[in-house]
Amino acid sequence: MNVLVEVKGLTKAFNGFKLAVDDISFEMYEGEILGLIGPNGAGKTTTLQMLLGLTTPTAGEIRIFGLDIGSAREEILRQVNFSSSYISLPFSLTVEENLTVFSRLYNVKEHKKRIRELLSIFEIIDIKDTPTRRLSSGQITRVCLCKALLNNPRILFLDEPTASLDPDIADKTRTLLRAIKKERGLSILYTSHNMKEMEEMCDRLIFMDKGRIIAAGDPESIMKKFGGRSLEEVFIKIARPGQ
Amino acid sequence: MSARSQRILAYTIRHLYLYKRSLPRLMEVFYWPVLDLLVWGFVTVYLSRQGGDLPQFVTFFIGALILWDMLFRSQQGISVSFLEDVWSRNLLNIFVSPLSATEYIFSLLLLSIIKLILTSTVMITLAWFLYQFNIFVMGFSLIPLVANLIVMGWAVGIVTTALILRFGQEAEVLAWGVALLFQPVSAVFYPVAVLPWFLRVIANYIPAAHVFEGMRVVFTTGAFPTKEIVWAAGLNVVYIALSVLFFYWNFKVVKEKGLLAKVGE
Numbered sequence: 001m002n003v004l005v006e007v008k009g010l011t012k013a014f015n016g017f018k019l020a021v022d023d024i025s026f027e028m029y030e031g032e033i034l035g036l037i038g039p040n041g042a043g044k045t046t047t048l049q050m051l052l053g054l055t056t057p058t059a060g061e062i063r064i065f066g067l068d069i070g071s072a073r074e075e076i077l078r079q080v081n082f083s084s085s086y087i088s089l090p091f092s093l094t095v096e097e098n099l100t101v102f103s104r105l106y107n108v109k110e111h112k113k114r115i116r117e118l119l120s121i122f123e124i125i126d127i128k129d130t131p132t133r134r135l136s137s138g139q140i141t142r143v144c145l146c147k148a149l150l151n152n153p154r155i156l157f158l159d160e161p162t163a164s165l166d167p168d169i170a171d172k173t174r175t176l177l178r179a180i181k182k183e184r185g186l187s188i189l190y191t192s193h194n195m196k197e198m199e200e201m202c203d204r205l206i207f208m209d210k211g212r213i214i215a216a217g218d219p220e221s222i223m224k225k226f227g228g229r230s231l232e233e234v235f236i237k238i239a240r241p242g243q
Numbered sequence: 244m245s246a247r248s249q250r251i252l253a254y255t256i257r258h259l260y261l262y263k264r265s266l267p268r269l270m271e272v273f274y275w276p277v278l279d280l281l282v283w284g285f286v287t288v289y290l291s292r293q294g295g296d297l298p299q300f301v302t303f304f305i306g307a308l309i310l311w312d313m314l315f316r317s318q319q320g321i322s323v324s325f326l327e328d329v330w331s332r333n334l335l336n337i338f339v340s341p342l343s344a345t346e347y348i349f350s351l352l353l354l355s356i357i358k359l360i361l362t363s364t365v366m367i368t369l370a371w372f373l374y375q376f377n378i379f380v381m382g383f384s385l386i387p388l389v390a391n392l393i394v395m396g397w398a399v400g401i402v403t404t405a406l407i408l409r410f411g412q413e414a415e416v417l418a419w420g421v422a423l424l425f426q427p428v429s430a431v432f433y434p435v436a437v438l439p440w441f442l443r444v445i446a447n448y449i450p451a452a453h454v455f456e457g458m459r460v461v462f463t464t465g466a467f468p469t470k471e472i473v474w475a476a477g478l479n480v481v482y483i484a485l486s487v488l489f490f491y492w493n494f495k496v497v498k499e500k501g502l503l504a505k506v507g508e
Contacts, residue, residue, distance in 0.1 A: 014501060046501060052339045055501040074341045082339045088332040090257065092268075097260045104253030105340045107246050131264070147336065157339075 010060035022211035035202035083148035084159035091133035106151035195231035254350035317396025320355025322418035
């Protein structure tokens with residue numbers, strides 16, 4: 001399989017000593033959904049930020065599409081996208097205006113057509129003229145996902161994408177993401193604290209704790225390794241080592 | 244259009260969309276400058292009617308008011324636009340897009356020019372109607388004087404933005420206060436000569452002080468204030484270069500400290 005992301009010896013120390021990410025290495029393949037899981041403070045967010053070029057690593061190497069994120073930032077970011085339930089879009093702009101701005105930032109050809117296509121897929125075409133401030137958090141999440149798919153990315157970085165969605169919309173979103181992945185060979189790096197979701201969505205998981213990778217593989221093999229019947233059980237075992 | 248120009252324009256358009264339906268933002272562009280002009284303009288008219296030796300009292304004061312507003316707006320055009328993305332939790336969307344830090348700065352500069360044109364047009368028109376003050380009597384001198392004020396506003400705006408990026412929302416107050424810090428030593432409404440000696444020394448290194456001295460030269464003698472413009476331009480070249488370097492250095496530090504994702508928290 002084609003390697004899209006190659007991480008070698010990635011380390012991040014804050015203030016010179018506090019190791020948030022401690023010498024991790026992994027690969028991400030084309031067309032897979034790779035999940036990053038672990039307790040709070042495990043280093044998932046810092047890893048994600050380094051992959052997106054938002055945080056500079058202390059040591060190690062990140063190559064995306066064979067290019068170094070430090071020196072080929074623009075080339076890489078044109079082909080990836082990001083969405084998180086913790087960020088939003090300008091409140092005063094309508095949904096369509098927001099998506100128009102991002103289409104131009106990503107230089108999307110025939111952007112009007114693309115915007116309508118995505119709004120239809122996420123069943124929010126009826127709110128295209130609504131200012132973002134009037135949307136529910138579930139609608140904002142779906143608009144952010146539309147934004148994240150505007151440039152037809154090769155890799156999508158998703159940080160807890162369904163955290164603010166009701167079970168129905170969360171399920172629809174997961175189904176849609178799987179369909180897009182299957183249809184276009186999209187690769188997704190996924191983080192979530194919803195272990196059931198990770199079990200359902202991810203082809204492969206990287207389990208992090210205290211900045212290190214403690215297990216990697218498909219969900220079944222991880223459950224087997226730690227002797228849990230579900231990922232949630234495994235998670236609790238790792239988060240409460242003394243019990 | 245190149246991809247780079249397209250991105251710069253996209254980010255500028257993002258901010259222009261705001262003004263379509265946001266009354267508070269329109270107020271920021273029109274309300275405060277117009278209010279300033281009305282209050283201080285009428286105070287000036289009143290004082291000039293009380294008599295006194297100062298020639299062209301209204302001209303000095305209203306001219307200074309309009310020019311100072313240009314500096315203030317060009318600074319705010321940068322730092323408040325940056326804050327808009329902090330407030331709307333949109334900063335990460337911007338920094339994970341292909342828009343580079345340089346393109347980001349260029350968009351902010353473009354935006355500040357657009358805001359400045361809008362505000363100044365309203366102020367200049369109103370000053371003409373209310374006080375029969377025509378800023379264009381300054382002739383060709385107006386262009387380099389205004390250009391120097393804009394560049395100084397940019398330098399202050401870029402430094403302010405870099406500080407907010409580094410220290411987060413705690414530093415937000417700087418967006419409104421920093422330019423005012425320079426007002427006393429910029430000798431906006433009075434000549435540099437009235438300042439005590441130590442402030443005169445500082446004023447020598449403030450481009451705006453040279454611009455306002457230049458403005459007074461034009462209004463009093465009609466001559467082109469070459470010396471003042473050269474001084475202001477020289478200082479501005481140094482300050483804008485330093486401000487951009489300061490921004491890049493801060494951006495690097497912010498990325499090293501992992502603070503980019505935390506701006507606005």
